Amino acid sequence: MRHAEDHIHIAAVLVRQDTLRRFWPHHDYPKLRAAVLRIEQRLGLTVTAAADRTAARRPGRGEVEKAARQSRVPARLVLRRAVHRAAIEAGSLAEFVTALEGAGVQVMVRQAPSGDPIGYAVAWPQERTAAGEPVFYSGSKLAPDLSLPRLLRRWGSLDPGERGRDFPISRGARVVGRARDRVARGNSDGLWNDAEGVDGIVHATGDVLAAMGATADGGPWRSAAERFDRAARTPGGTTTTFEPVGGDLRRLAHRLLRARGVRAKDAAGAAALAVALVALMREIAAWQDTHGRPYQANAAREAADLLVPAAIAPVGAAAAAARTRQVRNTRERDAALGSRL
Known part of the structure; x- marks a missing residue:
C-alpha cells in the first residue's frame, strides 16, 4: 500500500484460508530488515540501518505527544543522558545511585531474594501517570548498554x-x-x-x-x-x-x-x-x-x-x-x- 511518495506499507495475512491455522512469525522484524536491505542494495536505494540492536529505544508516540503538550523534552531522552553520565562518573552501584539522585532522578534498585542487585529503574519527576504515579524505565529500555549487568562490567574495568x-x-x-x-x-x-x-x-x-x-x-x-x-x-x-x-x-x-x-x-x-x-x-x-x-x-x-x-x-x-x-x-x-x- 503506497501512502505517499517516499514510503509504502506491506500487510501480510497470518491465517491460512484453507485450514484457518494461525502462522506465528519468529524474529519477523530482523528478517524484514534483512529483506529490506537486500531490496535497497539491488535497486540502488538509500541503504537504511540494519536491525543490529544498536539503536536506543525511541520515545513512543504517546511520550512525544505528552511532552509536546507540556513543552518539554520526552522523559526517556532526559533519563538516557542522565543515566549515561552517571554510569561514566560512578565506579560502583552505590556511586551510580548517588549521582542519579544528585541529578534529580528517582532510582529504584531491584534485588534478588539473596540481596544481590539484579536491575534498576529510573523515573523523571516531571513524568507522571494520570494517577500521579512516577513512570519508571529500566536501564535496558533506555539503551542496550545501560542494563545493570553491563554497567557492573563497565565499573569492573576501572582502577x-x-x-x-x-x-x-x-x-x-x-x-x-x-x-x-x-x-x-x-x-x-x-x-x-x-x-x-x-x-x-x-x-x-x-x-x-x-x-x-x-x-x-x-x-x-x-x-x-x-x-x-x-x-x-x-x-x-x-x-x-x-x-x-x-x-x-x-x-x-x-x-x-x-x-x-x-x-x-x-x-x-x-x-x-x-x-x-x-x-x-x-x-x-x-x-x-x-x-x-x-x-x-x-x-x-x-x-x-x-x-x-x-x-x-x-x-x-x-x-x-x-x-x-x-x-x-x-x-x-x-x-x-x-x-x-
Missing part, C-alpha cells in the same frame, strides 16, 4: 586507585592517540579479527565524548556525542570486551567527568583532545566500513565532522588572546616610556 578528581586534560590527547594507533593497525593488517578489542575502544570513545559534552562549554561536544551514540554499541547486543586501550579511554572519561569542567588554562589541551578524537573517529569509521557496518561508519564520520569546530575554535581564541596581550603590552610599554620622558 579504584585512579579515581582522582585532578586530571590534566593535556594527557587525554595522548591516550586517544594510542587508541587511534591500535585501530589504524587493525585497519592495515587485520589484527582485530575477533573485533572485541576495537569494539571496546569504540564504546569507550563514546564515553569520552559524553564526558566532555557534559562538562565543556559549547555544543560541538554534545552534538558529536549524541551522533556517535549509535556507532558506540556492538551489533547484535553482544557484550563488549574492554582491552587495555579501551580501559584507558574509559578511565579518561571517568576522570574528565570527575574534574567538573575544563578550566580556561586547559583550552589548548581541549583543542588537542578534539583533534585526536576526530582522527580516532575517522579510523573507527574506516574499521566499521570494513566490517560491514555502514550505518555505524556514517555515524562516526558525522560525529567527527561535528567535533571539528571544537578543535578550531580554541585555536582562534588563543590567537585573539595573544593579539590582545601583545597590544596591551605595547600600550603599557609606551606609557612607561612616556612617563620616563
Whole structure:
C-alpha cells in the first residue's frame, strides 16, 4: 500500500484460508530488515540501518505527544543522558545511585531474594501517570548498554586507585592517540579479527565524548556525542570486551567527568583532545566500513565532522588572546616610556 511518495506499507495475512491455522512469525522484524536491505542494495536505494540492536529505544508516540503538550523534552531522552553520565562518573552501584539522585532522578534498585542487585529503574519527576504515579524505565529500555549487568562490567574495568578528581586534560590527547594507533593497525593488517578489542575502544570513545559534552562549554561536544551514540554499541547486543586501550579511554572519561569542567588554562589541551578524537573517529569509521557496518561508519564520520569546530575554535581564541596581550603590552610599554620622558 503506497501512502505517499517516499514510503509504502506491506500487510501480510497470518491465517491460512484453507485450514484457518494461525502462522506465528519468529524474529519477523530482523528478517524484514534483512529483506529490506537486500531490496535497497539491488535497486540502488538509500541503504537504511540494519536491525543490529544498536539503536536506543525511541520515545513512543504517546511520550512525544505528552511532552509536546507540556513543552518539554520526552522523559526517556532526559533519563538516557542522565543515566549515561552517571554510569561514566560512578565506579560502583552505590556511586551510580548517588549521582542519579544528585541529578534529580528517582532510582529504584531491584534485588534478588539473596540481596544481590539484579536491575534498576529510573523515573523523571516531571513524568507522571494520570494517577500521579512516577513512570519508571529500566536501564535496558533506555539503551542496550545501560542494563545493570553491563554497567557492573563497565565499573569492573576501572582502577579504584585512579579515581582522582585532578586530571590534566593535556594527557587525554595522548591516550586517544594510542587508541587511534591500535585501530589504524587493525585497519592495515587485520589484527582485530575477533573485533572485541576495537569494539571496546569504540564504546569507550563514546564515553569520552559524553564526558566532555557534559562538562565543556559549547555544543560541538554534545552534538558529536549524541551522533556517535549509535556507532558506540556492538551489533547484535553482544557484550563488549574492554582491552587495555579501551580501559584507558574509559578511565579518561571517568576522570574528565570527575574534574567538573575544563578550566580556561586547559583550552589548548581541549583543542588537542578534539583533534585526536576526530582522527580516532575517522579510523573507527574506516574499521566499521570494513566490517560491514555502514550505518555505524556514517555515524562516526558525522560525529567527527561535528567535533571539528571544537578543535578550531580554541585555536582562534588563543590567537585573539595573544593579539590582545601583545597590544596591551605595547600600550603599557609606551606609557612607561612616556612617563620616563
